[in-house]
Amino acid sequence: MPQPAKAPRQKTTAGAPASAAGTRAAAQRLKMRRELAAAAMELFATKGYEATTVDEIAATAGVARRTFFRHFRSKEEAIFPDHDDTLVRAEAVLNAAPAHEQPLDTVCRGIKEVMRMYAASPAVSVERYRLTREVPTLREREIASVARYERLFTRYLLGHFDERDHHDGYDDPLLAEVAASAVVTAHNHVLRRWLRAGGEGDVEAQLDHAFAIVRDTFGGGIGMGGPGPSGEPSEAVRESAAPAPAAVRAPAVSVDGDDGVLVAVARTDAPLDEVMRTIERALKERRG
Structure with missing residues (x-):
């Protein structure tokens, strides 16, 4: 007797629900920490740090004292959530x-x-x-x-x-x-x-x-x-000191001496901070 066809099993990703729940919990935790911190700063500014109590911070944030201590160990810690x-x-x-x-x-x-x-x-x-x-x-x-x-x-x-x-x-x-x-x-x-x-x-x-x-x-x-046990530079250092291939060479910078125009030439994948440092050095040399 033929068996009824089974519905295809749905693929699930192990850990995905737990991961999503963990992300939500972390977001809620940070939100509460920030609310407690805001309440603490408000009270510190109006009443002064010494005169403010943990109970007052919790009350201002609309939570119980035990909730405060689930997030912070002391009132001074609450200012850095x-x-x-x-x-x-x-x-x-x-x-x-x-x-x-x-x-x-x-x-x-x-x-x-x-x-x-x-x-x-x-x-x-x-x-x-x-x-x-x-x-x-x-x-x-x-x-x-x-x-x-x-x-x-x-x-x-x-x-x-x-x-x-x-x-x-x-x-x-x-x-x-x-x-x-x-x-x-x-x-x-x-x-x-x-x-x-x-x-x-x-x-x-x-x-x-x-x-x-x-x-x-x-x-x-x-x-x-760094240098190896013999005091000689390590292979990594020797490689970094060797001339770089044209494909990865630091961005070239030249200065037009006729009208003081600085022309920077760099690969499109060159790090921006490296390009800026090169330009800055070139400008200092030009002006100096």
């Missing part, structure tokens, strides 16, 4: 870096996630900056948050060479730590200047300029390979 998520995004930039990208450039891209966090809400960021200047406890919390980024970037740069290799002439591990600190310092300098200006101006362009200075100081090729 986005740092955990931003740290995750910065780490994701490092983890997804293309193999050909110079590690220092990757770190500069990673810390831009921090700047974008502040730039997304200029008014909130400016008010938070004012509060951290006035309340030492908040300032200490901010310093602790910055230290987490610096540790992340230092670990990333150190991961490109053997930290245990301390023979003469091999200073890359030291250079990695100093360069990571320099990137964070450059970011913080630009951020403070932007906040003092009321959150006005193209902060990302200012950041790119600061990073160009860091690259010129430490060398863009940091972490691409």
Whole structure:
């Protein structure tokens, strides 16, 4: 006796519903953290930091005290709701870096996630900056948050060479730590200047300029390979020092001496920051 035809089985993607649910939960969590932070900042501004209680923050946000403590451990922590998520995004930039990208450039891209966090809400960021200047406890919390980024970037740069290799002439591990600190310092300098200006101006362009200075100081090729145990340059270093093929050579720049016109020639896939650094150097040489 013939069997009835079975309906075709629907294909499902394992983990997809769970993934969607996780994304929604993360979004709801961040939304609540931001609402609590907004309530905290409002009360800090009107009542003062010391006079504000956790119960008042929760009540202003329309939630129970226990809800507050599900998201923050203390009232000073509530003023920085986005740092955990931003740290995750910065780490994701490092983890997804293309193999050909110079590690220092990757770190500069990673810390831009921090700047974008502040730039997304200029008014909130400016008010938070004012509060951290006035309340030492908040300032200490901010310093602790910055230290987490610096540790992340230092670990990333150190991961490109053997930290245990301390023979003469091999200073890359030291250079990695100093360069990571320099990137964070450059970011913080630009951020403070932007906040003092009321959150006005193209902060990302200012950041790119600061990073160009860091690259010129430490060398863009940091972490691409160091000398081997014999003290001779490693294969990666020798390759990076060799003349580049025409297809990947740095953008050529020439100056027309008759009328002072600067003509930049670059491949369409050349990194924009590299093109701008080349133009900047050419202009300095022309004027200098």
